[in-house]
Amino acid sequence: MKTRKVKIEEAVGMILCHDITEIIPGEKKGRAFGKGHRIREEDLERLKGLGKNHIYVLHMDEDDVHEDDAGRILGEVLAGENIKVTEPYESRVNLHAAVDGLLKVNTKALYRINRLDDVAASTLPNYSVVGKGEMVAGTKAIPLVVKRGIMEQVREIGKEEGAVVSVVPFRPVKISLIITGTEVYKGIIQDAFQPVLREKVEALGGEVIDVSYAPDDERMIREKIQRALGLGSDIVLVSGGMSVDPDDVTPKAICSVAQVVKYGSPVLPGAMFMMSYIGDVAVIGIPACGMYAKITVFDLIYPRIAAGERIQKEDIIALANGGLCRKCESCRFPNCSFGRG
Numbered sequence: 001m002k003t004r005k006v007k008i009e010e011a012v013g014m015i016l017c018h019d020i021t022e023i024i025p026g027e028k029k030g031r032a033f034g035k036g037h038r039i040r041e042e043d044l045e046r047l048k049g050l051g052k053n054h055i056y057v058l059h060m061d062e063d064d065v066h067e068d069d070a071g072r073i074l075g076e077v078l079a080g081e082n083i084k085v086t087e088p089y090e091s092r093v094n095l096h097a098a099v100d101g102l103l104k105v106n107t108k109a110l111y112r113i114n115r116l117d118d119v120a121a122s123t124l125p126n127y128s129v130v131g132k133g134e135m136v137a138g139t140k141a142i143p144l145v146v147k148r149g150i151m152e153q154v155r156e157i158g159k160e161e162g163a164v165v166s167v168v169p170f171r172p173v174k175i176s177l178i179i180t181g182t183e184v185y186k187g188i189i190q191d192a193f194q195p196v197l198r199e200k201v202e203a204l205g206g207e208v209i210d211v212s213y214a215p216d217d218e219r220m221i222r223e224k225i226q227r228a229l230g231l232g233s234d235i236v237l238v239s240g241g242m243s244v245d246p247d248d249v250t251p252k253a254i255c256s257v258a259q260v261v262k263y264g265s266p267v268l269p270g271a272m273f274m275m276s277y278i279g280d281v282a283v284i285g286i287p288a289c290g291m292y293a294k295i296t297v298f299d300l301i302y303p304r305i306a307a308g309e310r311i312q313k314e315d316i317i318a319l320a321n322g323g324l325c326r327k328c329e330s331c332r333f334p335n336c337s338f339g340r341g
């Protein structure tokens, strides 16, 4: 890239080769003059007001890519399924969710792109629940022109690793709720679990097809799980009785019919969580914190299952970093560090 510095008085009639930005603190940040603008006599006062006594006139070499074109290439490479890309502004391109769903970030590709000089890309955290239209990633060039070779490497990473961001829509899953606890079963206390779980699954498009109650009895809980399977459930949620009391028999009941992925999660709240499967049906043991804490491990794992992911042991272990809830007075999840390691 060759640049020539000229006094603005001498620049009248010349083509501006870069944007000039105007910032009025607290009021606006915007383009005062765009790339390609021919400097006119009447522009001089405004340019001086922006602190510009000189402008750069650019000569771009064959192997230079203008920042806006670099932004376009980055957007193209980053965008996967259900992503819409904006036009560049000062090289920045934003990527938006085209549907409601689960954001998937290809972190390896993201890191490889960011290891290159002169380009940057950032995303919302992997596995965020996003709404249609929401911005999920942004990307831009750092200098005014980027070497073609760098942009070729960006494209190469895209070819090797695939897209960086995509949104997977939630499946219309069928859910059975099994609420355990002798005190609830006998009507000594009112069930407070069902409304919490129902709201969370319905928010992501799930349908509660059955709700049943069981006392702290291993055999009866097992029978309820088997019954839920017979009803064609995609997901079975079993609440309560997940801890260490002699009456806490839910883990045993789940173990007796399902393949356990993991009992215990490095997430607080949610330590007594159990993830298991019977074939493709996810059977999840949810400790009582899932009822009284606003957000638990369930809120981190459930959206992934609803989006069709099969949860592995490593997925649960990986939640440890960022798995500690700050217990803010007023919960701001997902705009906080919980589950964002």
Ligand SMILES: Nc1nc2c(c(=O)[nH]1)N[C@H]1C(S)=C(S)[C@@H](COP(=O)(O)OP(=O)(O)OC[C@H]3O[C@@H](n4cnc5c(N)ncnc54)[C@H](O)[C@@H]3O)O[C@H]1N2
Pocket (backbone or CB within 6 Å): 179, 180, 181, 183, 184, 189, 190, 191, 192, 193, 194, 239, 240, 241, 242, 243, 244, 245, 248, 270, 271, 272, 286, 287, 288, 289, 290, 291
């Ligand atoms: N000695 C220890 N005690 C506890 C531990 C521990 O490690 N050592 N872990 C704690 C953690 S962490 C959690 S979380 C809870 C897990 O509780 P459970 O899943 O076993 O829940 P329950 O014992 O069945 O019930 C606790 C509490 O909540 C009420 N409950 C349960 N289900 C309902 C419902 N559907 N509606 C309304 N209320 C419900 C129940 O009556 C109890 O009062 O364990 C800690 N303890």
Ligand code: MOO
Pocket (backbone or CB within 6 Å): 267, 268, 269, 270, 271, 272, 273, 287, 288, 289
């Ligand atoms: O399962 Mo308890 O998990 O931490 O509040």
